[in-house]
Amino acid sequence: MIVIKVGGGQDLNIDAIVADIVHLRGAGHELLLVHGGAETTNEIAEALGHPPQFVTSESGYVSRRTDRRTLEIFEMVYCGQLNKMWVEKLQIAGVNAVGLSGLDGRIFEGIRKETLRVRVEGKRMVLRDDWTGTVERINTPLLRTLLAAGYFPVLTPPAASTQGEAINVDGDRAAAMLAAAFHADALIILSSVPGLLRTFPDETTLIQEIPKNRANDFMQFAEGRMKKKVMGAIEALQEGVQKVIFADGRVAAPITAALAGGGTQIS
Amino acid sequence: MIVIKVGGGQDLNIDAIVADIVHLRGAGHELLLVHGGAETTNEIAEALGHPPQFVTSESGYVSRRTDRRTLEIFEMVYCGQLNKMWVEKLQIAGVNAVGLSGLDGRIFEGIRKETLRVRVEGKRMVLRDDWTGTVERINTPLLRTLLAAGYFPVLTPPAASTQGEAINVDGDRAAAMLAAAFHADALIILSSVPGLLRTFPDETTLIQEIPKNRANDFMQFAEGRMKKKVMGAIEALQEGVQKVIFADGRVAAPITAALAGGGTQIS
Numbered sequence: 001m002i003v004i005k006v007g008g009g010q011d012l013n014i015d016a017i018v019a020d021i022v023h024l025r026g027a028g029h030e031l032l033l034v035h036g037g038a039e040t041t042n043e044i045a046e047a048l049g050h051p052p053q054f055v056t057s058e059s060g061y062v063s064r065r066t067d068r069r070t071l072e073i074f075e076m077v078y079c080g081q082l083n084k085m086w087v088e089k090l091q092i093a094g095v096n097a098v099g100l101s102g103l104d105g106r107i108f109e110g111i112r113k114e115t116l117r118v119r120v121e122g123k124r125m126v127l128r129d130d131w132t133g134t135v136e137r138i139n140t141p142l143l144r145t146l147l148a149a150g151y152f153p154v155l156t157p158p159a160a161s162t163q164g165e166a167i168n169v170d171g172d173r174a175a176a177m178l179a180a181a182f183h184a185d186a187l188i189i190l191s192s193v194p195g196l197l198r199t200f201p202d203e204t205t206l207i208q209e210i211p212k213n214r215a216n217d218f219m220q221f222a223e224g225r226m227k228k229k230v231m232g233a234i235e236a237l238q239e240g241v242q243k244v245i246f247a248d249g250r251v252a253a254p255i256t257a258a259l260a261g262g263g264t265q266i267s
Numbered sequence: 268m269i270v271i272k273v274g275g276g277q278d279l280n281i282d283a284i285v286a287d288i289v290h291l292r293g294a295g296h297e298l299l300l301v302h303g304g305a306e307t308t309n310e311i312a313e314a315l316g317h318p319p320q321f322v323t324s325e326s327g328y329v330s331r332r333t334d335r336r337t338l339e340i341f342e343m344v345y346c347g348q349l350n351k352m353w354v355e356k357l358q359i360a361g362v363n364a365v366g367l368s369g370l371d372g373r374i375f376e377g378i379r380k381e382t383l384r385v386r387v388e389g390k391r392m393v394l395r396d397d398w399t400g401t402v403e404r405i406n407t408p409l410l411r412t413l414l415a416a417g418y419f420p421v422l423t424p425p426a427a428s429t430q431g432e433a434i435n436v437d438g439d440r441a442a443a444m445l446a447a448a449f450h451a452d453a454l455i456i457l458s459s460v461p462g463l464l465r466t467f468p469d470e471t472t473l474i475q476e477i478p479k480n481r482a483n484d485f486m487q488f489a490e491g492r493m494k495k496k497v498m499g500a501i502e503a504l505q506e507g508v509q510k511v512i513f514a515d516g517r518v519a520a521p522i523t524a525a526l527a528g529g530g531t532q533i534s
Contacts, residue, residue: 048314049314076347077343077347079350079351080347080350081343083346087368087370088427088433090431091370091431097372098371098372099368099371100371101351101354103355103366104354105364105365105418106363142365142416160358164357164358164360166355
């Protein structure tokens with residue numbers, strides 16, 4: 001099993017990723033896809049007069065402030081516009097894709113953070129009316145049932161809380177949990193950079209290899225959203241995933257290139 | 268099997284419908300749900316600066332002009348905002364709902380109308396760049412697999428064309444095809460009226476019973492969107508569905524009330 005996570009960057013080469021999925025499935029690989037949608041969500045939130053807000057947790061992670069209206073917009077973009085875009089492109093390419101959010105059948109289940117301790121402009125604040133959490137459990141039986149029947153699951157946040165509420169979860173960490181649950185051979189995280197960069201955003205400083213047991217040391221090179229990707233990678237490796245690859249989602253045959261040794265390989 | 272179709276009217280009592288689904292499933296009924304979202308789609312389309320347009324076919328049916336951007340907004344609302352709202356409410360109520368569009372796994376498959384012959388302000392026009400069609404085939408094996416595993420499918424347009432493109436299809440007629448494919452005991456169509464009215468919108472003129480073989484004669488009483496509901500009903504009955512009920516979706520226990528003889532019963 002190979003789990004592919006594609007970010008929401010608008011410069012990603014979606015058609016190349018779709019073609020590569022068709023190719024790899026044809027060659028007998030078992031795949032699962034998780035996609036994001038942060039950039040488009042920001043645009044639609046602006047257009048609907050509810051602009052995005054980001055908060056920084058006390059431990060330094062940036063995340064989206066997810067009030068009820070934001071959650072609704074998030075679902076519109078992730079589960080509506082983008083999930084169905086992926087499914088349609090895959091269907092046209094002959095893959096019988098089934099698009100599901102983590103809420104559906106509780107595919108991604110986690111605990112909602114009842115309160116969120118954050119820093120806003122240096123000040124400590126406690127947020128309520130926030131719908132975020134972290135994926136703790138994967139409904140593998142449902143996914144295995146779909147895979148066994150020949151379908152290709154295309155997954156996206158939100159997740160379900162243990163109470164069944166929709167919660168905004170980080171897609172990279174959801175994909176890491178998914179890869180762990182399937183004891184995947186590889187988790188490939190495609191984004192708009194060639195991999196982990198020693199000096200962001202200088203693409204010539206790509207770190208090509210990281211030994212599994214030293215992954216923690218490389219957290220220092222992770223900028224912004226890359227922090228959660230590296231954290232997800234560390235979790236996935238700890239849980240038994242063989243290999244995590246950060247690779248470029250803007251190029252031709254991006255998954256094949258990653259499997260052939262491209263990007264940042266952590267194993 | 269009972270197929271429930273809920274329109275997109277904003278005065279529908281969603282919580283009552285969810286509670287009734289929980290009750291009926293608990294009592295051993297096998298159910299499927301199809302929902303719409305036309306009103307909310309109109310609002311979001313306005314807010315995003317791409318206001319809805321409606322066209323009238325040569326045979327007198329009104330439908331949404333669905334260019335590519337409209338299709339995207341349609342998916343945002345139907346598959347994102349509203350489908351996940353239903354799934355979340357059902358999950359919170361203890362039903363393991365799985366929300367799917369007709370595109371997913373080609374649950375609703377049909378033929379895209381390559382060109383649409385319409386009348387706009389009395390003039391005949393041929394529209395291209397339109398993404399509409401009619402459901403011809405239901406992927407019953409996928410739905411049976413989900414039902415057998417204890418999941419509750421929550422379905423919504425769009426459908427997949429035979430080429431795999433997303434197409435806007437009428438939800439009532441999709442629900443009728445679904446009921447026919449499952450040889451359902453009943454198709455219940457809930458909307459913001461008590462049923463078919465002899466004199467629309469006078470709710471005291473409810474037609475309580477229509478014999479199956481006379482359903483065509485009652486087309487004359489169908490106004491606006493009710494025309495497609497009656498057409499769907501006739502199709503469903505022709506295909507072997509036992510009973511079609513048009514009932515009020517604004518009241519308490521609306522499905523139970525319909526099964527107890529409320530609304531307009533066609534059998």
